């Protein structure tokens with residue numbers, strides 16, 4: 001059985017959990033508390049030398065890390081990863097966008113606010129995340145006004161990757177008020193029969 005090393009509050013870890021539920025795949029969850037330094041222990045670094053969660057451990061002991069890479073592994077051969085090269089590239093395009101243009105702003109602002117309680121010394125950094133975070137939401141809104149999912153008509157791991165932190169963007173201080181297409185998409189994703197919430 002797969003073993004997931006993660007934290008329920010982390011969007012990156014939630015991506016893996018959501019994917020496993022969408023696939024109906026059983027797994028064992030091992031809680032890792034990053035604030036207590038558990039992701040920097042020698043034992044954990046042997047699983048991911050980068051010291052970050054999530055990590056997916058396979059039956060043979062192989063450890064996979066980087067949330068979006070794990071999504072690609074899990075979704076291989078399923079309806080959530082198109083086989084057509086152009087569509088597959090668009091899935092990757094949104095996943096790279098998530099890691100470079102969305103997560104560093106929306107997830108990090110949320111981390112500073114929710115995990116750290118918005119300490120004074122990180123307030124300027126938190127404020128600076130807002131502009132780029134809203135830019136990422138604008139990019140998503142444009143696409144979702146055209147198509148029901150990020151890559152056309154079908155729910156894919158591009159949606160899993162971006163749902164994770166977008167659905168809790170308000171915890172990072174981002175209002176979704178001006179983004180009707182994003183709000184409809186969030187509801188569409190959450191209406192999948194095998195959907196699971198972050199804390200379910």
Ligand SMILES: N[C@@H](CCC(=O)N[C@@H](CS)C(=O)NCC(=O)O)C(=O)O
Pocket residue numbers: 010011012013034039051052053054065066067068099
């Ligand atoms: N690019 C990585 C980011 C992983 C990441 O930043 N994980 C955070 C939790 S959300 C973490 O482990 N932080 C602990 C640390 O950096 O010490 C991914 O997508 O998996």
